[in-house]
Amino acid sequence: MKAVDIHQDLIMTYGNEPVLFFDSEKWKEISPDYNVGTYDDYKDDYALVVNAIRPYVCEWDMKDVHGRKISFDENLIEKGIDGALSWWSKLSVVKSSDDLTKEWLKVLIHIEWHDNIDSVDIVKNWYEKGVRSFGRTWNNDTTLSWAHGSAEKGLTPLGFELMEAMNSWWMIIDTAHMSRQGMKELLQSSTKPILNSHSNIHAIHAHSRNIPDEIIDLFPKNGGVIGLSLYKPFISTDPIVTIDQYVEQVGYIVNRIGDDYVALGSDWHGIPKEKTVAGMESVKGIHLLYERMNAKLGSITTEKFFHENAMRVIKANLG
Numbered sequence: 001m002k003a004v005d006i007h008q009d010l011i012m013t014y015g016n017e018p019v020l021f022f023d024s025e026k027w028k029e030i031s032p033d034y035n036v037g038t039y040d041d042y043k044d045d046y047a048l049v050v051n052a053i054r055p056y057v058c059e060w061d062m063k064d065v066h067g068r069k070i071s072f073d074e075n076l077i078e079k080g081i082d083g084a085l086s087w088w089s090k091l092s093v094v095k096s097s098d099d100l101t102k103e104w105l106k107v108l109i110h111i112e113w114h115d116n117i118d119s120v121d122i123v124k125n126w127y128e129k130g131v132r133s134f135g136r137t138w139n140n141d142t143t144l145s146w147a148h149g150s151a152e153k154g155l156t157p158l159g160f161e162l163m164e165a166m167n168s169w170w171m172i173i174d175t176a177h178m179s180r181q182g183m184k185e186l187l188q189s190s191t192k193p194i195l196n197s198h199s200n201i202h203a204i205h206a207h208s209r210n211i212p213d214e215i216i217d218l219f220p221k222n223g224g225v226i227g228l229s230l231y232k233p234f235i236s237t238d239p240i241v242t243i244d245q246y247v248e249q250v251g252y253i254v255n256r257i258g259d260d261y262v263a264l265g266s267d268w269h270g271i272p273k274e275k276t277v278a279g280m281e282s283v284k285g286i287h288l289l290y291e292r293m294n295a296k297l298g299s300i301t302t303e304k305f306f307h308e309n310a311m312r313v314i315k316a317n318l319g
């Protein structure tokens, strides 16, 4: 199996320094309760990971990781990009469709959000450094869009301007974390297919981060893909959420709009072990998911989910 995962936090910032999750000893020391994977865990089973840089400072209490405070710091974006490009001599950073043919583990650099963009030039600068995907919001509204929970409000004028600019540069638009209206506007207006990298299904579990049916129904026309996360609180309030419950989420989308618009968007590393689908606390758990999905949904849908759909969207965006 060679999986494509359209959302993982492969860089976290600790204090002012970026920490790469492949540096697993360091990560275990900082955050023992979170999922972790070494480079070796990835290299056999993954073709490509869309890696998120999250521009916030964590002020961790080393005795209690859940007591952390966070604050936005745009300098961490530059540090994250530089850290990724310098450490990852073992990886192929994907900047064009030609890079997708490389055999070794590929990483596409994504920036999850920015609080205070005042010009499209800021994003253009990241693009020139090698970033190929960008979101609009995190859990807060920004200068580009309203965030999830703000159902009636969508993109700002600058948000629309940036959409047109990213379409023309061949840069991927990610709608995860956005308001419904913002998602709707991008799905209806973007000339390139969208990634909604890590959300789940509102009709199954009514969390504000999840996608309602009216938005799911816009994906076939746009041609984009919905990445389903392994974050338990987005899937159910059950104390234990099983792999079969995750596969049911995939089945829901397949039954509604067909099997071309759903993919893996795990958010591994952004999730504490206790809040992950049972059995998926390690990246090696992907074998269990692959087996269950094959048994329940068949091999054609499973292959589309694990790589074909996401690769189609990434290729269409990178030119």
Ligand SMILES: [Zn+2]
Pocket: 112, 176, 177, 198
């Ligand atoms: Zn996120």
